[in-house]
Amino acid sequence: MMAGTEISVPPEQFTRIKALEVIPEVLLEEEEDGGCGGREPPGPGDVQAPCPYGPLQARVPEGEQEPPLTTEEGEKHILTLQTVHFSEDVQLQDISWLSPQPQEGLQVTVQQAGGGELQSLLWLGEGSQQCVAISIQEGVYSLQETEVMELHVLEGSMAVASEESKFVVSLAESAGRLKLAKDQEEGQLLAEGGPDPQVGEQLFFVEAKPGDEGRDEIVLTVSDLNVEEQEDKPASSQGHVEKATSTKKTKETKEIKRTFHCDICVFTSSRISSFNRHMKTHTAEKPHMCHLCLKAFRTVTLLRNHVNTHTGTRPYKCGDCDMAFVTSGELVRHRRYKHTHEKPFKCSMCKYASVEASKLKRHIRSHTGERPFQCLLCSYASKDTYKLKRHMRTHSGEKPYECHVCHARFTQSGTMKIHILQKHSENVPKYQCPHCATIIARKSDLRVHLRNLHTYKATEMKCRCCSAVFHERYALIQHQKTHKNEKRFKCEYCSYACMQERHMTVHTRTHTGEKPFPCLSCDKCFRQEQLLNVHFKKYHDASFIPAVYECPKCGKGFSRWSNMQRHSAKCGSGPGKPAALGKARRTKRKPAVPKEAVQEDAAAKEVPAVRLEQCPGEVVPVPYGGVAAEEVTCDG
DNA sequence: ACCCAATGCGCCCTCTGCTGGATGTCT
DNA sequence: AAGACATCCAGCAGAGGGCGCATTGGGT
Numbered sequence: 001m002m003a004g005t006e007i008s009v010p011p012e013q014f015t016r017i018k019a020l021e022v023i024p025e026v027l028l029e030e031e032e033d034g035g036c037g038g039r040e041p042p043g044p045g046d047v048q049a050p051c052p053y054g055p056l057q058a059r060v061p062e063g064e065q066e067p068p069l070t071t072e073e074g075e076k077h078i079l080t081l082q083t084v085h086f087s088e089d090v091q092l093q094d095i096s097w098l099s100p101q102p103q104e105g106l107q108v109t110v111q112q113a114g115g116g117e118l119q120s121l122l123w124l125g126e127g128s129q130q131c132v133a134i135s136i137q138e139g140v141y142s143l144q145e146t147e148v149m150e151l152h153v154l155e156g157s158m159a160v161a162s163e164e165s166k167f168v169v170s171l172a173e174s175a176g177r178l179k180l181a182k183d184q185e186e187g188q189l190l191a192e193g194g195p196d197p198q199v200g201e202q203l204f205f206v207e208a209k210p211g212d213e214g215r216d217e218i219v220l221t222v223s224d225l226n227v228e229e230q231e232d233k234p235a236s237s238q239g240h241v242e243k244a245t246s247t248k249k250t251k252e253t254k255e256i257k258r259t260f261h262c263d264i265c266v267f268t269s270s271r272i273s274s275f276n277r278h279m280k281t282h283t284a285e286k287p288h289m290c291h292l293c294l295k296a297f298r299t300v301t302l303l304r305n306h307v308n309t310h311t312g313t314r315p316y317k318c319g320d321c322d323m324a325f326v327t328s329g330e331l332v333r334h335r336r337y338k339h340t341h342e343k344p345f346k347c348s349m350c351k352y353a354s355v356e357a358s359k360l361k362r363h364i365r366s367h368t369g370e371r372p373f374q375c376l377l378c379s380y381a382s383k384d385t386y387k388l389k390r391h392m393r394t395h396s397g398e399k400p401y402e403c404h405v406c407h408a409r410f411t412q413s414g415t416m417k418i419h420i421l422q423k424h425s426e427n428v429p430k431y432q433c434p435h436c437a438t439i440i441a442r443k444s445d446l447r448v449h450l451r452n453l454h455t456y457k458a459t460e461m462k463c464r465c466c467s468a469v470f471h472e473r474y475a476l477i478q479h480q481k482t483h484k485n486e487k488r489f490k491c492e493y494c495s496y497a498c499m500q501e502r503h504m505t506v507h508t509r510t511h512t513g514e515k516p517f518p519c520l521s522c523d524k525c526f527r528q529e530q531l532l533n534v535h536f537k538k539y540h541d542a543s544f545i546p547a548v549y550e551c552p553k554c555g556k557g558f559s560r561w562s563n564m565q566r567h568s569a570k571c572g573s574g575p576g577k578p579a580a581l582g583k584a585r586r587t588k589r590k591p592a593v594p595k596e597a598v599q600e601d602a603a604a605k606e607v608p609a610v611r612l613e614q615c616p617g618e619v620v621p622v623p624y625g626g627v628a629a630e631e632v633t634c635d636g
Numbered sequence: 637a638c639c640c641a642a643t644g645c646g647c648c649c650t651c652t653g654c655t656g657g658a659t660g661t662c663t
Numbered sequence: 664a665a666g667a668c669a670t671c672c673a674g675c676a677g678a679g680g681g682c683g684c685a686t687t688g689g690g691t
Contacts, residue, residue: 267687269687269688271688271689274687274688274689277686277687278686278687299685299686302684302685302686305683305684305685306684325682325683326683326684327683327684330682330683330684333681333682334681334682337680337681337682338681352679354679354680355680355681356680356681359679359680359681362678362679363678363679366677366678366679380676382676382677383677383678384678387676387677387678390675390676391675391676393675394674394675408673410673410674411673411674411675412673412674412675412676415672415673415674415675418672418673419672419673422671422672423672438669438670440669440670440671441670441671441672442670442671442672445669445670445671445672448669448670449669449670452668452669453669
């Protein structure tokens with residue numbers, strides 16, 4: 001069926017180990033020797049090959065020590081795998097002699113186009129060129145994607161290196177079994193192709209489910225199995241019981257131990273009571289009903305906890321505060337958070353420690369960069385569900401938080417809190433710059449202020465009035481203010497002095513007689529362009545309406561505002577308003593806040609240029625509610 | 637079968653910091 | 664009047680704390 005099919009294995013996308021990457025030490029040693037582990041493919045069509053698995057292998061990341069793989073019953077290793085799409089570059093050679101049921105599964109050699117041979121055990125979905133594969137150093141086991149299934153490797157050569165608590169996987173004499181847990185073949189496959197009683201066999205229980213980022217998450221359970229009996233069938237028909245022989249250490253002990261396996265998930269238990277309780281989690285059966293709200297629960301304990309939420313009963317009270325909880329575990333956790341500060345879960349990469357394991361797991365993502373929660377609408381991916389949920393508001397436009405004062409809406413509660421604090425609170429916290437007297441409402445803005453004004457800059461900044469140079473913008477600005485009101489331009493013909501060079505240019509013309517602005521409509525010339533414009537409008541522009549300023553008391557008109565004011569003062573009335581204006585005056589914005597005055601004061605102080613990295617890191621919030629600017633001192 | 641401690645998952649919250657547009661002020 | 668620039672402000676994401684609740688493991 002698949003023989004001769006041209007397929008390819010994408011070189012670097014195959015098996016991605018999520019948690020534990022398991023390579024038995026024995027195999028590693030043998031690999032170093034150039035061998036292929038304990039694998040001894042026999043018989044016709046021997047496809048033995050070197051181990052060119054390359055990316056097909058599950059490997060321990062460099063520098064990490066692999067945990068010892070024991071054969072303890074029920075041990076689980078989480079492998080995260082990727083779906084593989086075969087195409088032209090790899091050939092599958094049918095070696096279905098290894099599989100008693102070739103119509104279900106196929107053991108093949110994967111022949112790479114480049115010549116490398118990937119010897120693997122694959123079960124391919126019928127009619128599909130897509131498979132999921134598990135690589136456990138010596139074999140690649142494929143699964144039909146997204147099915148919950150058990151992969152039983154019952155071959156006799158699944159030897160157990162019991163003394164070292166390691167195992168060797170060999171596909172010799174292998175008989176593959178693919179069992180769909182949900183289908184009608186349940187129980188049948190296990191009976192087929194019975195194991196070689198001479199050797200301890202193992203069961204690989206594999207659950208494949210859709211995982212993150214296109215990978216499939218595989219839970220692999222390695223357990224011992226010698227004999228299977230259909231006895232003591234559990235309450236649920238979907239479970240099966242095995243009588244397992246421990247292969248740990250010596251086989252003489254032959255300790256008989258029952259194991260109850262859930263056929264729906266990977267759960268196993270040695271206790272029938274635990275198993276039965278677990279099986280109820282797969283049913284909708286909820287026999288325990290709350291008499292107050294008619295909500296149903298699976299167990300009496302759940303019902304009791306629920307009823308406690310109605311009655312407010314919280315039996316576990318904290319001795320150090322007023323908190324109380326429904327369960328003892330909640331109390332213990334609360335005490336760790338609030339009182340004992342015991343943090344048992346410590347990060348191996350930094351000093352972080354947490355009360356809960358889940359918090360450590362979340363924290364580790366900040367080291368690994370893993371972002372399992374992908375936004376469906378954009379490329380954003382988050383490290384936890386809440387951030388993704390919060391991010392989705394940027395697509396939906398939802399603003400769930402409303403200011404109770406002005407009813408402005410916000411996407412995040414923290415943003416609203418800042419808004420209320422800054423806009424509607426009396427004692428607004430302010431942050432004072434440690435290097436000048438500037439006070440800024442937000443810490444982040446103070447950071448911008450420090451960056452822009454107090455950062456040492458390598459390039460020199462020159463004063464526009466003199467030759468002074470500075471490396472800090474704030475110092476430059478303060479220096480330039482010293483030139484303010486300074487009449488630096490002095491006339492060489494008289495005692496006139498002014499602040500701006502352009503004023504001196506105009507004045508000098510009074511001495512030289514220069515009039516560079518001639519009127520195009522008459523023969524008059526002017527020293528200033530502005531004078532020419534006034535002349536032109538007054539004498540050559542018919543549409544020009546001159547401004548008239550009326551005295552508010554007597555109504556007398558003036559062409560100049562200053563003349564009207566002078567008259568008005570004699571008249572005893574207040575300042576008038578322009579009756580007509582050629583052009584609207586620009587409205588002045590609201591007067592400057594005391595901040596400017598504060599900065600002026602600061603200008604008098606010596607503020608050394610600072611490199612930002614040398615600035616005191618801590619920004620002290622200044623209680624600024626109504627504090628006079630003079631009270632704020634500059635410690636720079 | 638019951639009980640309790642432990643575990644794990646999910647949800648929501650706060651604090652923090654950066655960013656860029658809007659606005660105010662100065663030159 | 665216009666441009667430059669400082670500050671204001673909301674949007675947004677990173678990181679971590681805290682708790683509710685379902686489930687499991689194991690003792691009795």
